Amino acid sequence: MEMLLRNTLLFLAKSQAANRWAQRYGLHFGAQRFVAGQEIPDALAVTRTLNAAGIMVALDHLGESVFTEEEAVNATRDCLDTLDAIAEAEVKSRLSIKLTQLGLDIDRDLCRRNVTQILQKAQAYGNFVRIDMEDYAHNEVTLDIFRELHTDFPDTLGLVIQAYLYKSERDVEQLGAEGANLRLVKGAYKEPRTVAFPEKADVDRNFIALIERHLASGNFTAIATHDEAVIDHAKLFIEKNNIPRDRFEFQMLYGIRTHLQQALVLEGYAVRVYVPFGRDWYAYFMRRLAERPANVGFIVRSMVKA
C-alpha cells in the first residue's frame, strides 16, 4: 500500500498540468513546510534564521524540466539573481541547480553556456554551485557536463551522486580520483530495478559504502541524509579515521528533522540545510511526500484547515 502511494506521488510529480496549476495559485497543501516561499526575500529571511542558529544553507531556486529556450534563460537569470542576493545580504549560502531547469532537454550546449555563466558569477563572489542529480535518464549527461566544467571551475563546482544506482560505486571511485566535491544522497526518483537497488536495505548499505569511500579519498563529502543510523555510522568512521572537519559536512532538507540539524550543530559539526524556494514548488513537494507517505497527512490537515 505504502509503495503504491509512493509510486503514485512520484508519478504525479511529473504532471505538467498540475505544475502549471501550482505556479498559478502559489504555495498550497502544506508545501510551506518544505519550501521557503516564492521570492528571493522569502529565501533570504529563512537563510538568516538558519544562519543565526549556526546552520549554513544551499539555496535552490526551484525549477526543472523546462521546454523552451526562454524558460531556460529566465531560470538562469533567477540563479544569477540568487547569487547576487546572497552576496548582497552577506548570508552563508551556496547555490544548488538542476540541469533540466537550465535547458538540458532543449539543447545541451545552451545548458552548458547557462551553467558556465552561473559558475563565472559564483567564482567571482567566491561562492560555490552544486549540480543536483535528477532522474537516471539525465545521469550520464549530467556527469559529462560536470566533468567538462569541473576542469575550469575546480573549486566552484560540485555534484550529487545517488546511492540507489548500481553505477554510483564506480562513479564515486572515478570522481574521487578527479578531486570532485560530492554530495552523497540515497536518491529521490522512481527508477527501475534494472538500474537501481529495489530494496531499501541495499540502498542504505551502498550509501554507507559510498560515504566511507569518498571520505577516505580525502575529497570533500556532503553527507546528505536524515537517517540517524547513517549519520551515527559516519560520525564513528570520521572519528576512527581522523577525517578533518573541513573535509565534510552534514546536509538536510528544509523542514525535515530540524532538531537533529540543531543537535549536530551543538556537537560542533558543520551542517548545511537545502532551502528550496520559488514558484515551481510542485514536483519538489511531491518527491518529499513520496519519501514519507505519512506526510500526506499534512495535505489532508491543511485542506481541512483551509
Ligand SMILES: Cc1cc2nc3c(=O)[nH]c(=O)nc-3n(C[C@H](O)[C@H](O)[C@H](O)COP(=O)(O)OP(=O)(O)OC[C@H]3O[C@@H](n4cnc5c(N)ncnc54)[C@H](O)[C@@H]3O)c2cc1C
Ligand atoms: C541536502 C539534500 C540534497 C538532496 N539532493 C538530492 C539530489 O540532488 N538528487 C536526489 O535524487 N535526491 C536528493 N536528495 C534526497 C535524497 O535522495 C532522499 O530522497 C532524502 O534525503 C530521503 O532520504 P534519507 O537519506 O533522509 O533517508 P530515509 O531512510 O528516506 O529517511 C530517514 C528518516 O528521515 C526522515 N525523513 C526522510 N525524508 C522525509 C520527508 N520527506 N519528510 C519527513 N521526514 C523524512 C524520516 O524520519 C525517515 O525515517 C537530497 C537530500 C538532501 C538531504
